[in-house]
């Protein structure tokens with residue numbers, strides 16, 4: 277089938293995510309990928325500067341991950357995970373526990389970041405209920421993004437994405453975000469007032485991703501963790517984006533020396549090859565569910581929980597996060613810093629920031645996700661061989677770890693040309 281034929285089928289039959297079909301440009305037909313490169317149907321190459329929505333870690337079609345997937349799909353492709361188990365899940369769980377911050381020892385698998393968050397929030401709420409303690413409140417942070425299912429939307433900031441459902445979302449205690457406000461003081465005040473009713477605090481450690489790539493300090497994360505520990509409030513770290521080396525060290529919590537009670541993982545968990553989520557808890561949280569009373573069970577699961585092929589991809593990806601990968605991440609961070617230092621003085625750039633392999637800048641002009649400048653830059657970048665997807669006026673570069681200095685220079689060159697041109 278020709279690309280013209282299958283893109284016509286797409287236009288006729290497919291509903292794309294986060295896409296306003298009345299105004300969006302036609303989707304770019306991609307036929308193949310390798311490393312940081314996407315190959316279009318018309319033979320062009322695009323540099324994937326956003327790791328395909330933040331998932332691709334080592335590069336596209338990594339041979340080790342591809343081989344693990346091929347092998348596993350010929351051996352055991354799927355089996356129910358309630359009442360059955362398998363080697364890829366058991367070994368991935370053990371390997372995750374081995375690299376996670378200390379104390380996180382029980383792995384609950386699911387399908388994606390949103391479900392990893394749903395499981396975390398449900399586990400936190402039911403943990404207190406199982407213990408007979410009335411702690412129904414959840415605290416969350418302004419500008420947070422935790423996913424698109426209803427529980428995940430409830431803990432996310434209210435805004436453009438959640439507006440149509442505003443009256444259906446349960447309320448949370450909202451703390452100011454650490455970039456603009458004093459989150460620690462707000463948490464202390466909340467704990468003073470209602471600390472015995474507060475069940476959990478959920479945060480995106482060090483980086484509010486979809487909320488605008490807002491980076492926040494390690495000492496704030498440590499202070500929040502200390503407040504939680506003192507008041508016996510569970511700390512949920514949503515590392516769906518920051519996990520697996522994105523901020524440099526394997527986890528943002530590790531970077532700050534913080535051990536949460538629950539951590540949410542997805543995106544890079546399989547290196548970006550297959551969907552998989554994991555919610556990892558401490559033994560104490562897990563023990564809160566162990567009981568002769570079956571009502572204390574965590575009644576949650578998905579058809580594909582711990583899919584063996586996805587778990588095999590996860591193991592292969594984890595094995596690739598070695599010293600060589602750490603060096604690549606450091607090289608990306610230092611290249612980010614050089615480019616951002618230059619761009620910081622551009623008259624159209626308001627603010628720049630770098631955290632590990634993530635770099636972001638705010639363009640002057642209209643703020644917010646619906647600002648049109650992002651779409652203009654994305655279209656300009658596609659014409660010039662780079663895939664970018666700004667969050668409104670926030671432009672970020674979040675490349676796969678295989679991205680070279682030369683490829684980064686191309687990406688930043690395109691951003692710079694757009695700034696000069698428009």
Ligand SMILES: *Cc1c(COP(=O)(O)O)cnc(C)c1O
Nearest residue numbers: 388389390421422423485516517
């Ligand atoms: C992307 C993201 C999610 C949601 O993950 P999905 O796989 O898209 O459902 C949750 N939390 C954070 C921090 C994310 O960046």
